[in-house]
Amino acid sequence: MSSALSLNKTRSRWLTFGLLALGLALLPFLVDAGLGRSWVRLLDLALLYVMLALGLNIVVGYAGLLDLGYVAFYALGAYVYAWLSSPHFGLHLPFWAVLPLGAALAALFGVLLGAPTLRLRGDYLAIVTLGFGEIIRIFLNNLNAPVNITNGPQGINLIDPVRLGSFDLSQSHALFGYTFTGIHLTYYLFLLFTLMVIFISMRLEDSRIGRAWVAIREDEIAAAATGINTRNLKLLAFAMGATFGGLAGGLFASFQGFISPESFNLMESIMILCMIVLGGMGHIPGVIFGAVVLTLLPEALRYTGDWQRNLFGRIYIDPADLRMLLFGVALVAVMLYRPAGLLPSTRRRREFADAQG
């Protein structure tokens, strides 16, 4: 009886899994047909943000270290990619060599940032990491003279797309009788990396390390008393988060073909944090949900421009301006009414219920 039930359960799990896989595989074509090509591009971006959000989730959600300078690691990954495969230095290394390098450099900086800040509490840590993010950005902005390293505010152009041998991922290809455009192929590449990040996150969550992080988040002193090496584990959290940030940065650089310090300002850090907070900190489905919603929402808000034109005959508020305003409102509202996020984990929901009562 019970074995039949579990067999049934396994089967239905495989069925869900299969359907999900099929859906994800077909998604770009459905979106392309239904909403247009620009939305496929957005899908690529959404995957990128899922990676970033999951990376930050390790630092903020699991280990409870509020990091407001996360975008610095994203920037490092992107700049490493740009330096090593663009005409800027005349280097054109293949992406499978450059991506790990960028991720590794980001991880190194994660440890460099983590080491001196280990002793700091929540909001102090937030400010220091914010300062770190700004320092990186200011240097990226100014390191064009006397030696041109970053090309300053103009940024770096003509970055190589991802290439496997002679297979250029940014070009259209005919495969199995279908035509795959660059953005479709990029989707599958990003999906692959995203699934990898999700897998690592899931395994981490259930591991000894993940439980140690949660213990540190809940009560650092108690965690240390039970024999957890809080210093090493906090550094590991910074390094892991930074690695994912660096990876996403490299992918971003190859995808856009152009990067400048503008893309890596504080707002970007805050946006990634919003994705986690709105979705549900420390909860993988919640974080993915938050990242997808917040990436697609601004595009949807673009329609408010049309509504305004239809209703009033002119556009009063530029939809792009409205977007940040609504972000602010959403942040405050979610914190006030659903402090655990829209899709919280059960543990977290209970914690917040306790805190209220």
Next chain:
Amino acid sequence: MDIFLQQLINGLVLGSVYALVALGYTMVYGILELINFAHGEITMMGAMVALSVIGALALAAPGLPGVLVLASGLVVAIPVCVALGLVIERVAYRPLRHAPRLAPLITAIGVSIILQNVAMLIWGKQYIPFPAILPQGRHTLYGASITDVQIAILLLATAIMLLLILMVQKTRLGRAMRATAQSRQVASLMGVDVNRVIAATFAIGSALAAVAGVMVSAYYGLAHYYMGFLLGLKAFSAAVLGGIGNLGGAMLGGLLLGLIESFGAGYIGDLTGGFLGSNYQDVFAFFVLIAVLVFRPSGLLGARVVERA
């Protein structure tokens, strides 16, 4: 020598503005242990409102003396900022007073995004010039020059800080504030209306921010919807440098940060053989912040233990 003196003057003037903003951070932190992230935006709002009033008045009544126009700008800006501060405290912070620490910090970030974008919708994205209503006098002092505006900022900031110290040390409200900062619970047991004290703290901090905002825009000659962000961050660094929660510390930290910035920007080119220029001015505040938090988290004057669980 004249460069040294010039940087000293610039640093002191800038530092006294930082000090005024830092006081707002430090007072709120002392009582609520909350970083009022929106404080920088309140400063910006003060500058914007005052500039609008000043601009309108300068157009409507060109004959009025500049000081009077400036004063009327302040008279409008201060109540607006105080109201803003009170509303923010009531709506965004008070409901979360017993929530986990992350929650109010995130609403604070949210509020600051809202204020920035509201300002952008009202005043647009362009820089707003400060009307030329103030005396443009310039004095030479041992080879360095100091303007009337700079002198006025120094004097006004000093006067305000002295008044604030007097208020905190001598009045009933000041005593209630100090008691609340020591222990909210015990203070309320002694009959202090803690909510009123907290509201008063926000009101005073916001008023200081309004004045500081006007000073900054008069000093640089312009205002911008994004000006509050960096200013707030630097002022917060100043508060941390002096020892957060400590009024004297915020003043000292502000002045020191101003000096570090102006000397840093003045001499970094010579020190690094021209590799780094004065465009790195904004980096110093962050390096100071990180260095202080790493080596002396309680700040220069702070006796409070920062590393609490």
